[in-house]
Amino acid sequence: MSFNIRYGTANDGDNAWPLRRDLVLRVIRDFEPTVLGLQEALRFQLDEIGAEFPEFGEVGVGRVDGIEAGEYSAILYDRRRLELLSSSTFWLSDTPEVVGSMSWGNRITRIVTWARFRNRVNDTAFYVFNTHWDHESQPSRERSAGLLIERIAARGVASPVLVMGDFNAGEDNPAFRRLIAADTANGVEAVPLADAFRTLQREATDVGTFNGFTGERTGDKIDAVLVSPSWKVLEAEIVRFNDDGRYPSDHFPVTAVVVGPRGVVHRPAESLDAMEAEAHVGDVATVCGYVASTRYVTSGRWSTYLDLGRAFPDQGLTVWIRGVNRARFVERPEWVYRNKVICATGRIERDQGKPVIIVRQPDELWVVDY
Numbered sequence: 008m009s010f011n012i013r014y015g016t017a018n019d020g021d022n023a024w025p026l027r028r029d030l031v032l033r034v035i036r037d038f039e040p041t042v043l044g045l046q047e048a049l050r051f052q053l054d055e056i057g058a059e060f061p062e063f064g065e066v067g068v069g070r071v072d073g074i075e076a077g078e079y080s081a082i083l084y085d086r087r088r089l090e091l092l093s094s095s096t097f098w099l100s101d102t103p104e105v106v107g108s109m110s111w112g113n114r115i116t117r118i119v120t121w122a123r124f125r126n127r128v129n130d131t132a133f134y135v136f137n138t139h140w141d142h143e144s145q146p147s148r149e150r151s152a153g154l155l156i157e158r159i160a161a162r163g164v165a166s167p168v169l170v171m172g173d174f175n176a177g178e179d180n181p182a183f184r185r186l187i188a189a190d191t192a193n194g195v196e197a198v199p200l201a202d203a204f205r206t207l208q209r210e211a212t213d214v215g216t217f218n219g220f221t222g223e224r225t226g227d228k229i230d231a232v233l234v235s236p237s238w239k240v241l242e243a244e245i246v247r248f249n250d251d252g253r254y255p256s257d258h259f260p261v262t263a264v265v266v267g268p269r270g271v272v273h274r275p276a277e278s279l280d281a282m283e284a285e286a287h288v289g290d291v292a293t294v295c296g297y298v299a300s301t302r303y304v305t306s307g308r309w310s311t312y313l314d315l316g317r318a319f320p321d322q323g324l325t326v327w328i329r330g331v332n333r334a335r336f337v338e339r340p341e342w343v344y345r346n347k348v349i350c351a352t353g354r355i356e357r358d359q360g361k362p363v364i365i366v367r368q369p370d371e372l373w374v375v376d377y
Contacts, residue, residue, distance in 0.1 A: 008040040008246075009171035009232050010260035011139070014047040014078055022220045022257070024052065030255035032059050034248055038262055039367060042124075043083040044137035044171030044232075046258075050075045062087055066094040067120045067137075073106035080120045080137045080172070087291045088352070088371075092132060094122035097158065099140070099151045111151070112144035119155060123166065128293075128352050128370050131270035134162055138172040140182070148175065148182035155186065156197045167267050168198055170233035173258065177227025178202070187233065200233040203263035204243040216245060216259045222252070224259070232263040239266045241369070266369050274350055274375045281315040281323030284362040287355050294324060294364050295350040295375060301341040311341045313349065325363045326351045326372065348375045 012031055015024035035043065035056070043063070045053070050069065057063055063083040071077030073096070084091065097103035099117040100110040107116055119138040126133070136159060141147040159168055176183040187200045204214070215226035224247065234240060242264040248255065274295045279287060281296035296315030303311050311328035326349070328341070350373055353366045366372045 008035070008038055008042070008260055008262045009044045009046075009137070009173070009230055010034070011046040011173040011230060011256060011258035012048055012052060013256045013258070015049050015052045019220070022254075027253065027255055028055060030248075030250055030253065032056065034246060034255050034260055035060065037248075038246070040083075040262070041085045041088055041368070042135055042169065044135065045079065045081045045083065046137070046139040046173040048079045048081050050079070053079060053081055056083070064089075064091060066091065066122045068096050070098070070116045070118045071107055077116065078139070080118050080139050082120055082122050082135055082137050084122070084124060088127055090125040090127055092123040092125055094120070096120045097154075099138075099147065099154060103154060111141075111147035113141035113147040114143065115141060117141050117147065117151065119158070121158070123162075123164070126267075126270070126370065129270040129272065129373070131166075131268055132164065133167040133169065133267055134159070136168065136170045136172075138170075138174075140172065140175045142175045145182070148180065149185065152182045152186045159198050160196060167237045168200070168235040169238070169265070170200060171231070173230050175229055177229060178205075180227075198235050200235060203232045203234050203240045203265065204228070204245065204261060206234075206240045207243050214245060216261060218254060218257060218259055220254050220257050222247065222249060222254060230258055230261045232261055234263070234265055237268055240264070241266060264368065269370075269373070272373055272375065274348075278350055284324045284355050284364065288357050288362055289355065291352070291354050292364070293350055293352045294355070295348065296324065297348050298344045298346060301345050303341050313341060313344050313351075315349075325358075325361065327363050327365050328372070329365065329367050344372075344374065349373065350375055
């Protein structure tokens with residue numbers, strides 16, 4: 008999820024931060040992002056979000072002093088699923104390592120925060136870059152595109168890339184077009200990027216993402232999640248949630264569900280078998296076992312069931328795939344897992360006296376290859 012949450016000290020009257028904070032938290036809670044790129048976030052807003060979601064780790068600095076002053080382009084990540092390997096922030100200027108530097112006609116400091124993560128589920132790594140381009144200076148936006156292209160191309164490891172941001176540039180803006188055109192920068196070959204939303208909704212025209220707290224959607228699509236070629240996009244959305252006409256921010260958040268390279272597919276040494284799950288209720292764990300039976304129920308929030316054990320109803324544990332997100336598993340509907348040994352990563356809970364493990368995304372569930 009990429010989300011410009013509007014800085015919390017803005018004089019927005021009825022849309023001031025204290026009056027819409029719960030709406031922002033609700034959007035985040037409903038989508039349950041593994042990675043959340045924020046723009047215009049101030050330190051106290053990050054603290055309030057972190058208090059609500061203690062599972063999030065945080066990467067980023069304030070753009071004014073490189074510590075806490077000013078807005079962040081912060082990256083929040085689910086520590087249960089991701090391990091932070093490295094991270095940093097650079098300034099969009101001729102001197103990107105100089106804190107607070109500006110060079111290209113922008114009157115406001117602009118930054119990029121990046122991080123490299125390891126997916127704990129399948130032991131693969133990927134990069135995330137999060138940015139907020141200038142709202143006034145076109146030269147700044149174009150130079151920002153060039154520097155971002157350079158930094159992505161120069162990353163230390165050739166891992167997949169996600170780019171998130173409020174680009175303050177529509178899809179036809181030369182700066183944004185350059186970013187996704189696999190252009191070169193200073194002789195460095197660029198990593199091709201695609202807008203996740205456009206990979207699935209090429210013909211959509213009602214795509215404005217700046218709404219000014221009104222719900223307006225006819226403007227430019229200036230917020231995006233961009234993906235390098237090794238990602239497959241399963242879902243992508245402009246989230247227009249509102250509560251009786253009250254909007255969480257003056258921007259719509261944008262989301263994408265993506266699947267990257269599978270990596271090494273195996274049963275992790277630290278995984279549990281289905282019978283051991285009983286002793287780990289409340290823990291996040293990886294559980295492996297034989298799928299004895301499968302069920303799909305069309306009503307209710309939990310709709311897909313994979314029963315582990317010898318035979319139904321003799322299962323030691325049930326894997327529940329959240330029905331609201333079942334589309335994310337379109338390549339592997341429940342019957343594909345039948346009579347296979349699988350591993351699932353999630354929180355072990357108890358339902359009707361039996362342990363269950365809840366999964367929400369495709370890479371939390373995989374067939375074991377020995």
